[in-house]
Amino acid sequence: MFVRIATESAAPRPNSLRDLGMTSETNALVSLIEFSYKKGTEIYGEKEPAEYVYQVKSGAVRSYKLLSDGRRQIGAFHLTGDIFGLANGSEHRFTAEAIVDTTVRIVRRQSLEIVAESDAMVARNLLSMTTRNLQHAEDHMLLLGRKTSLERVAAFLLEMDKRLTAAGVMALPMSRRDIADYLGLTLETVSRALSRLHELGVLGFIGNTQRQIVLLDRHQLASLDLQP
Amino acid sequence: MFVRIATESAAPRPNSLRDLGMTSETNALVSLIEFSYKKGTEIYGEKEPAEYVYQVKSGAVRSYKLLSDGRRQIGAFHLTGDIFGLANGSEHRFTAEAIVDTTVRIVRRQSLEIVAESDAMVARNLLSMTTRNLQHAEDHMLLLGRKTSLERVAAFLLEMDKRLTAAGVMALPMSRRDIADYLGLTLETVSRALSRLHELGVLGFIGNTQRQIVLLDRHQLASLDLQP
DNA sequence: CGGGGGCTTGAGGCCACTCAACGATAGTGG
DNA sequence: CCACTATCGTTGAGTGGCCTCAAGCCCCCG
Structure with missing residues (x-):
């Protein structure tokens, strides 16, 4: 070890x-x-x-x-x-x-x-x-217990954004499966939610790996989460 | 207040x-x-x-x-x-x-x-x-994040059993809706799970209110939960 | 005794899961 | 350097578990 x-x-x-x-x-x-x-x-x-x-x-x-x-x-x-x-x-x-x-x-x-x-x-x-x-x-x-898949993924992105964004781009170290197991979803559902956020113009991918993400509209992302 | x-x-x-x-x-x-x-x-x-x-x-x-x-x-x-x-x-x-x-x-x-x-x-x-x-x-x-409805209800009953069973009967103070909101389910799903456990002979109801429960088979209940 | 809240049960729908195929990438060894 | 393979991610089709909506019963409480 x-x-x-x-x-x-x-x-x-x-x-x-x-x-x-x-x-x-x-x-x-x-x-x-x-x-x-x-x-x-x-x-x-x-x-x-x-x-x-x-x-x-x-x-x-x-x-x-x-x-x-x-x-x-x-x-x-x-x-x-x-x-x-x-x-x-x-x-x-x-x-x-x-x-x-x-x-x-x-x-x-x-x-x-x-x-x-x-x-x-x-x-x-x-x-x-x-x-x-x-x-x-x-x-x-x-x-x-209570959030939808889109809300969970939005919350995840906002959390990671706070913790590891450098120079506007977020380099996620973890796989879709890790994200899924963190959010109580399957990896396919996470992938679909990210695609959906991409279509909505909320985020963009950088490079040919899918783990570098740039948040284009934090405000909209926050409205998709839903804390209070 | x-x-x-x-x-x-x-x-x-x-x-x-x-x-x-x-x-x-x-x-x-x-x-x-x-x-x-x-x-x-x-x-x-x-x-x-x-x-x-x-x-x-x-x-x-x-x-x-x-x-x-x-x-x-x-x-x-x-x-x-x-x-x-x-x-x-x-x-x-x-x-x-x-x-x-x-x-x-x-x-x-x-x-x-x-x-x-x-x-x-x-x-x-x-x-x-x-x-x-x-x-x-x-x-x-x-x-x-990861348990099924039946597993959640079984886990809930075992938790409450440890905390408030007196004389073999568990008198739940909370409603089905409270249980549901604790377990991340709806009250109907909780009710169905309890009915199912009743059919399986795992538990019985006492009195005419549905909040007094006696656990008949803790071993089977534990096997329906699933910790490790 | 009437009203209302709590619980159960059924019917149907939907969101997330399952299963599957495919493309892309990175690591491996010839 | 280039197959070869394993891993990762995306996307589609179909299923299923839980949710939604609804009806009805019972009990409590005013």
Whole structure:
């Protein structure tokens, strides 16, 4: 599973995983290590003991649950900068896989807990991160329970737009199947919805791969979603 | 909205809301007050400032989100003993309504936060409660995204069985419509699924209302759900 | 006792799923 | 360098599970 190991570069750039666990004095307690995973490999499995907390340095990760017959529900995508695997509890509740070649930083969960015990700010950060995850799950329940396929795809595009658009174009790392399993649809339905949005002039495709999307009309897209 | 006000009875019985915020010394800081809500009334609304945290003393509560066209997704039912409204963040993310006549205990959110600042155990309890809520939401995403109607209803019955069965019979406080909006279905589909489970001999109805259910075959019900 | 809300059941329709074919692309090995 | 293959995405045709609409029953409650 672990493809490459490298100690972190010496330059102490600020980053959220460091921010989460470290005031300057306790800094030395927690070491940040990097790991790389090839496309498609598992980072950890559901029910495995949660030994580490992860932050995406580059690449993308999917967290999912499986039913015994293979139906899959992706709970979240983790993109550059995101922290995941924070399974407060001894076991992971999702399986995490690299969607593309991915490098992560890790810290031992235990060392975080020890620091949190004495540092109220660290404890607050843990809580606010968990709360953010909870809020995402709550919004996603509404999507999965009550939205139409077009609304789901529109919501997905708006979410990704906020998180990974660079220079006006959104380079999706995940496949149609991943999107479908995130939105509770089939890949064909996702494809049809994207084609429909293309016809409507809401989005355009760039290049010959279908994973680079440019949003032409965010306003119309937002009206196709429907939050309140 | 507030129907009746009563100060808590003097006898200091242990209860989780107290456990959450209190070590014996700080006890006096946080006062527990009771409020009662008539069936169908709102306890708080989505986007309202979250001033209080609640615990159900008796009755039942639904937490839900609405889309602008009226589609509703219930995120959770809160039954006797449950703590809710812990919206770590300044605004509530759900609307909460009393399903039946309900009495709750409340504490100011702010007083909890102050205590948490100095008491690591309280902080840990806040985090573990939020984590429990997150876990529930994660499981519910799998249900909403990937399970069939029969699997959803079976899962619902098993969940309620764990939480409110007394003397072998489960007295559901919520209507078919509430169940449907919790499971991402229509009330007719819920009704049909229950009828089907009745035909299969998995459950029986008691009395002339349809809300008292006795589970006759939990094993078969569990096999109709499907977690792993 | 009349009215209304909650529940069940049936008939029909629709949206998303299933199954299938096809084109395009990227990776593989001769 | 070029088949060869596997993977990914799109699109069409047909099906089916859940939704919609409707009727009727029962119970509660005024």
